[in-house]
Amino acid sequence: MANMANSEACASPLELFNSVTTQGEHVRALKAGNASKDEIDSAVKMLLSLKMSYKAAMGEDYKANCPPGSLAPSSNHGPDAMITEAEEDFVDPWTVQTSSAKGIDYDKLIVRFGSSKIDKELINRIERATGQRPHHFLRRGIFFSHRDMNQVLDAYENKKPFYLYTGRGPSSEAMHVGHLIPFIFTKWLQDVFNVPLVIQMTDDEKYLWKDLTLDQAYGYAVENAKDIIACGFDINKTFIFSDLDYMGMSPGFYKNVVKIQKHVTFNQVKGIFGFTDSDSIGKISFPAIQAAPSFSNSFPQIFGDRTDIQCLIPCAIDQDPYFRMTRDVAPKIGYPKPALLHSTFFPALQGAQTKMSASDPNSSIFLTDTAKQIKTKVNKHAFSGGRDTVEEHRQFGGNCDVDVSFMYLTFFLEDDDKLEQIRKDYTSGAMLTGELKKTLIEVLQPLIAEHQARRKEVTDEIVKEFMTPRKLSFDFQ
Amino acid sequence: MANMANSEACASPLELFNSVTTQGEHVRALKAGNASKDEIDSAVKMLLSLKMSYKAAMGEDYKANCPPGSLAPSSNHGPDAMITEAEEDFVDPWTVQTSSAKGIDYDKLIVRFGSSKIDKELINRIERATGQRPHHFLRRGIFFSHRDMNQVLDAYENKKPFYLYTGRGPSSEAMHVGHLIPFIFTKWLQDVFNVPLVIQMTDDEKYLWKDLTLDQAYGYAVENAKDIIACGFDINKTFIFSDLDYMGMSPGFYKNVVKIQKHVTFNQVKGIFGFTDSDSIGKISFPAIQAAPSFSNSFPQIFGDRTDIQCLIPCAIDQDPYFRMTRDVAPKIGYPKPALLHSTFFPALQGAQTKMSASDPNSSIFLTDTAKQIKTKVNKHAFSGGRDTVEEHRQFGGNCDVDVSFMYLTFFLEDDDKLEQIRKDYTSGAMLTGELKKTLIEVLQPLIAEHQARRKEVTDEIVKEFMTPRKLSFDFQ
Numbered sequence: 001m002a003n004m005a006n007s008e009a010c011a012s013p014l015e016l017f018n019s020v021t022t023q024g025e026h027v028r029a030l031k032a033g034n035a036s037k038d039e040i041d042s043a044v045k046m047l048l049s050l051k052m053s054y055k056a057a058m059g060e061d062y063k064a065n066c067p068p069g070s071l072a073p074s075s076n077h078g079p080d081a082m083i084t085e086a087e088e089d090f091v092d093p094w095t096v097q098t099s100s101a102k103g104i105d106y107d108k109l110i111v112r113f114g115s116s117k118i119d120k121e122l123i124n125r126i127e128r129a130t131g132q133r134p135h136h137f138l139r140r141g142i143f144f145s146h147r148d149m150n151q152v153l154d155a156y157e158n159k160k161p162f163y164l165y166t167g168r169g170p171s172s173e174a175m176h177v178g179h180l181i182p183f184i185f186t187k188w189l190q191d192v193f194n195v196p197l198v199i200q201m202t203d204d205e206k207y208l209w210k211d212l213t214l215d216q217a218y219g220y221a222v223e224n225a226k227d228i229i230a231c232g233f234d235i236n237k238t239f240i241f242s243d244l245d246y247m248g249m250s251p252g253f254y255k256n257v258v259k260i261q262k263h264v265t266f267n268q269v270k271g272i273f274g275f276t277d278s279d280s281i282g283k284i285s286f287p288a289i290q291a292a293p294s295f296s297n298s299f300p301q302i303f304g305d306r307t308d309i310q311c312l313i314p315c316a317i318d319q320d321p322y323f324r325m326t327r328d329v330a331p332k333i334g335y336p337k338p339a340l341l342h343s344t345f346f347p348a349l350q351g352a353q354t355k356m357s358a359s360d361p362n363s364s365i366f367l368t369d370t371a372k373q374i375k376t377k378v379n380k381h382a383f384s385g386g387r388d389t390v391e392e393h394r395q396f397g398g399n400c401d402v403d404v405s406f407m408y409l410t411f412f413l414e415d416d417d418k419l420e421q422i423r424k425d426y427t428s429g430a431m432l433t434g435e436l437k438k439t440l441i442e443v444l445q446p447l448i449a450e451h452q453a454r455r456k457e458v459t460d461e462i463v464k465e466f467m468t469p470r471k472l473s474f475d476f477q
Numbered sequence: 478m479a480n481m482a483n484s485e486a487c488a489s490p491l492e493l494f495n496s497v498t499t500q501g502e503h504v505r506a507l508k509a510g511n512a513s514k515d516e517i518d519s520a521v522k523m524l525l526s527l528k529m530s531y532k533a534a535m536g537e538d539y540k541a542n543c544p545p546g547s548l549a550p551s552s553n554h555g556p557d558a559m560i561t562e563a564e565e566d567f568v569d570p571w572t573v574q575t576s577s578a579k580g581i582d583y584d585k586l587i588v589r590f591g592s593s594k595i596d597k598e599l600i601n602r603i604e605r606a607t608g609q610r611p612h613h614f615l616r617r618g619i620f621f622s623h624r625d626m627n628q629v630l631d632a633y634e635n636k637k638p639f640y641l642y643t644g645r646g647p648s649s650e651a652m653h654v655g656h657l658i659p660f661i662f663t664k665w666l667q668d669v670f671n672v673p674l675v676i677q678m679t680d681d682e683k684y685l686w687k688d689l690t691l692d693q694a695y696g697y698a699v700e701n702a703k704d705i706i707a708c709g710f711d712i713n714k715t716f717i718f719s720d721l722d723y724m725g726m727s728p729g730f731y732k733n734v735v736k737i738q739k740h741v742t743f744n745q746v747k748g749i750f751g752f753t754d755s756d757s758i759g760k761i762s763f764p765a766i767q768a769a770p771s772f773s774n775s776f777p778q779i780f781g782d783r784t785d786i787q788c789l790i791p792c793a794i795d796q797d798p799y800f801r802m803t804r805d806v807a808p809k810i811g812y813p814k815p816a817l818l819h820s821t822f823f824p825a826l827q828g829a830q831t832k833m834s835a836s837d838p839n840s841s842i843f844l845t846d847t848a849k850q851i852k853t854k855v856n857k858h859a860f861s862g863g864r865d866t867v868e869e870h871r872q873f874g875g876n877c878d879v880d881v882s883f884m885y886l887t888f889f890l891e892d893d894d895k896l897e898q899i900r901k902d903y904t905s906g907a908m909l910t911g912e913l914k915k916t917l918i919e920v921l922q923p924l925i926a927e928h929q930a931r932r933k934e935v936t937d938e939i940v941k942e943f944m945t946p947r948k949l950s951f952d953f954q
Contacts, residue, residue: 247725261685261757280738281765282738
């Protein structure tokens, strides 16, 4: 997966402006320097795509020498321009861009992607079907969108089987708390529905996209698997696999990959993922590898040769393009379409419109952080929706919609009443930013410490067992 | 392999003209019918590519309403036009086109592909190195071109190891005698050099290119393997594998596929293979799968994790584009470039410029033909270089350069003196076409009958053993 947890790329308007400018200069340099046609074509394509992203994020065309915020002579934007900006977020598996401090507008994304909102009715139905209180990620709209979840529930209520599939792109050893979101939720789904789960580590993808060796990518897959296992998955119902490993161990996986690859053209992946002629044939064909685990006979050791077992994929919404493609192909090759549950993105400490980066330790809370590091990061870096002075804050109150500490609490503070009280107190000004941050620190410190303790228990033998193709225990009809 | 034995597609000038005309009409119909931009783009691309093929084969641009042979108003072609035509043959893994009854001009192909001619000196060196008389395919220029064969011999003389790799694209159960050429030669190489051999059955490729199910493609792979085994390969030194099967059984194969895929762009495969945006991502990424067996660690069961064992690939020259790509990638991923030995194409019964087709039983001698069928086919369909009447033939003699029966004898009659006598007698007119055909029939009938007898001995157990990943017996340092 590019990143099932959440995408780490959000560029500010000025950053976007600067990348268009730089790329424009690059194209001119190439043309001046008699570069090859291919090289120039590819640079021009990139320039056009950057300009499109700029327009999508800013609501107006890029104009040289007019950075965002400056007075563009030909612009007739009134106060509505800000709204237009927020309207056009950009989301794909590699880039998530918004200029709004509140983050992406998810209602608009649902309309654009053609998925369905997870509404109260669906949440109630999940509660009735499982007999369990819905997870706070559902209650709070963190998992906010779905495809065909009602079909999964129909099947479940008729005692028909389904299985869960999620994944991670192991781009480094370092995972942050945001990466845990889909896994925390998937564990809950596994517990309440009592179903088997497959977790794909796309080390092949990371090898293809990043400057990594095969061994490094595989090493990250194994290290990341330990953090995933530490979320508490049931070893008897969970199979974790590295693509690099599993492709050479499974009689079913490659066959499904080839089936999918036969039914998807370059035109299609170009349209969905924005690939260009300069991309490697590995990247171009990779989407089939992320698609294949959506079909049960990719796992003959678990499901035999059954092709009819419904798959449910919990993931961040930026992964949806892969599964739109998968759902498009499924009927052509005689398989059921996978259902999906989509989560929102996890914001960077610096704010929902900034870029979270594994190379910047201050952009998030990492799973290896000490209690002290957590305290310092939250206090120093978490973007605040509070006022400039205590007096102003007391008088006008803080803004929870842009306050990253409050956003993090919606992810990790399970107590609804307490969260609501914080929201009220912070909005009214009764609670100061320092107090809000203190609450978050007190939630995160034990959460990370407990994760670290559980991860320490995950021995190499346990990882090996999770990653061995084998029967899983479940009772399907 | 698209077809390591030889390509089956040679279009006549008129067929080429007609395909351009038809495609032009198709484009106009799409535009008139408001087809999608993609559909039109792809049809236009195909039209341009057909026009290019036409120009390559004919030496002049396609002109509507001026089929080849007609008087083109703007053409200033004198008698040289025929030479120009013959000069520009078209060869890629799916299409072999020439307008000459003598077939492709192989000397020109060597220059165009940048390979080296197998000259007397190299043949002598092979004789010295192996202590064996060179195979008649070498002596007669049927294997006529190579890349780095001297390097293989250097290594061999220094007791350094190498291995052989060849393959077949199993597009149907029916194999004809032409398909045996690379296998007959590879068996000889295995015998005289005493080296291990891997044979790739590209059932995945045939599934991607043809209207076949995975099971059908795999079934053809197994059936074709029986014909290959019947060539007499040493079971202790030979591993035959279906891609669909082996990908899921080998810890090394997929890793090399991904490595290659990372280092080849769509631009490159577009340039080499002529893929378009409408091609499936399976086709686009397939060249990496044909490339991977060129590297020894794709076979850990045979070579362990050694990456330094030189590979030698005997194949028909139309497969060279795959291995030009492979040789380009090899240094980028730290592996030695494979060496190659290229064969000419096996002509169709109807002549070297016509199309050999598995769906036309009269276009070649099939491995399942009875003695009677062989006799009838040769007598009825083998294109003759003889004269129209016995009197003329006696007076002016026949033309061995275009006579298909004589061409087949150069492939299958091992006795050099006898072949030379036939050439002399037929050229002088002393030998009539009926006598030449009779000689060919007497060579082919026992050859096919013996092949059939050997194939009958190939049990499912023997196939299974050849196709099981396992150690092979050889002594490498």
